[in-house]
Amino acid sequence: MPIIFEKPHLTEIQRHGEATYPHECCGFLLGRVETDRRIVQQIRAASNQRNDSPQNRYEISPKDYLHVDREARESGLDIIGFYHSHPDHPARPSAFDLENAWPGLVYVIVAVTHGKAGEITAWLLSDDRSRFLPEEFATATDFKNFQF
C-alpha cells in the first residue's frame, strides 16, 4: 500500500542527508497506518549513534526511540518507519539494512552523491524476511493525481 507524505518531508530528508554528508543521517517517520495507505504526518531527525563508522552505518539509540515513541503516542501518532541516507551510494537497501529490519515499518533511503541528495526510495520487509520490497510513495501535492 502506498505511502503518502503530507508535507514536503522528502525535501527535508534530502536536506538532512546533505547536512550530515559524508556521514549517514537517520530519523523517524511519524504518522498513521490506514487500511489502504500509510500516511507520514511528521518526520523527526535523530542523531546517528555510530561514531565508529558514521559514513556507512547508522543506529538510532533505543532511548531516542522510546522518547520519540512517547511523544508520538501522546499526540496520537505512531512511529511508522525510519529514513536514512546512503552517502555516495545508490538508494538500495544493504544487507545490514535487511538484518535489522522490522516487518510493517517503512524504510526510506536517500542517496547523497558528492554532498548532493538525489534519488529517494521506500521499502518494506517481505513476510519471510528474505528481502525488501519497493513501496510506492507520493507527497501530498501529487496526492490528487495518485491512483488507488
Add this chain to the structure above:
Amino acid sequence: MAKILIPSALRAFTNGQSEAYINGATIGQVLGNFAEQFPQVRRHLYDDQGRLRNFVNVFLGDDDVRSLKKEATPVKDGDVISIVPAVAGGTPELSKEEISRYSRHLILPEVGMDGQKKLKAASVLIIGTGGLGSPLAMYLAAAGVGRLGLVDFDVVDASNLQRQVIHNTRAVGRPKLASAKEYILSINPNVQVDTYETRFTSENAFEIAAGYDIVIDGTDNFPTRYLVNDVCVLLGKPNVYGSIFRFDGQASVFWAKKGYARRGPCYRCLYPEPPPPGLVPSCAEGGVLGVLPGIIGCIQANEAIKIILGKGDLLIGRLLLFDALGMKFRELKLRRDPKCPVCGEQPTIHELIDYEQFCGVTVVEEDGKRVNSFDITAKQLAGKLAGEPIFLLDVREPEEYQICFIPGATLIPLKQLPERLTEIDGTREIVAYCRTGKRSAQAVELLRQAGYTSAKNLAGGIHAWADEVDPSMSKY
C-alpha cells in the same frame, strides 16, 4: 499486571492493539504470556533457540532490561514495558575477501569501488536457468551482483547439458533451481540467490518482478517473452532480451520507462503480435549450437552490468544480430512505436493478459498436465493403438526416424507433408508425432485445414512416449 507498549511493527499480530496488560512476575514471564496471547508475535521476538532476538530491545520504564537482570528482571503491578525495535543499517561495503575477489574490476576506472558497490546493491531476476540463464547467472554472480532471482520449475535433462553449462552430468534428474543455486554459490558465496520454483505467469509476475532492478528472460518462448515485456513496461524496469535459434542469435535492451531520458522501444514496438503457433520452431525442435546461448547470454549479462554501473552505450533502440556460422555481428535500429499497445501514447494494455491465449497456445489441464486441446497423451495413444485403427504419422526427419520410432508409424517429414497428403489414410483416426510435439502440432494444423478435422497431436512427442509407455526407447 504490567502494561506492554506495542510498536506499530507488531500490531499486525496483536489485532491492532497498541498496548496490552499482561500478568507476570518477571520480564521473561510477561513477554512469554504476551507471546502466548498473540502467537504470531513470537517469531519476531524470539529466535529458534527461544532467545530474544538481538534487534529487539526491552525497556522497563526508562531502563534497558539488559542493564538490569535481563529476562529475570522483576516486574511490579503498573510497570510499563516497552518493546523497542533496534534501528540500524547502513551502506554496503566490501569485505577484504570481496576486495581481493573483485580487484580486476576495482582497478577499472569505469567500475572502481563505487561501481562494485552498485553491483553488490543490485538485484537481477533471471527467468529460466537454461541455455541463456546459465551464462547469465554465472557471470552476474561472478561479477558480484548482490541478489539473483531464478525462476524455473524444470528438472535437468541429459539433452540440456550440451549448452546449459550451469548444470552438470550428476545433476540430471535434479530440479534445475537446486543445481543452479549450488553452482552459483560455489562461484561466489556472497550472492543471495532467491529461487521461485514455479512457472512465470500473469498471476505471479508482478509480485516476483517487483523486488528486482532488472528482469532478464532466458526462456525463449513467445508467451513468456510477451509477459516479461509487459511486466517490465508496466513496472518501468529494463528488460534485457536475448533469443537464439540454430546458429543465429539476437539481443537488445527494452526499456520503455515513462519519463525516462533514455527511453527506448519495447518488444511489442518491434513485434506487436506473435507469429502463429508452430511457425517458429523452438530450439527443442530446430536444434541450437551449444555455444550460441553462451555468447548471447554473455551479451545480456554485459548489458545488465552496464545498466547497473550506468556506463557505456546500452543496446537500447538497437537489435544486435549474431550469425555464428558466418561469424558476423549486425545491428538494426529499433524505434519506439507511438501506437504500441503497451508503451505507446495511448496504451490499450494496462494489466497483464492471458499470454498463452494471446500467442494462440490453447492449453487445457489433463491429469495435472497442461496439454493442447488437439492433443492426445502418450498413454491415451497406447490405449487406442491396442484397439482402434489409427493412422500414426511421424513428421520427423529420416535421421531421427533411424534413432527410434513408434511401431506402425508412417514417416512423412513435415516439409514434405503438403505434397504428400494423398498418402494419408483418412478412413482412420490420425495421430501425428515428432520429437517433442511442436512440429506435429504444425502438421495437425495443416491436416485440419486440409479437411482431416479429427487429426490429433501426440503431446510431448516421442519423448513422452519413452517416458510414459516405452522406457526402453532412446531419447535424443
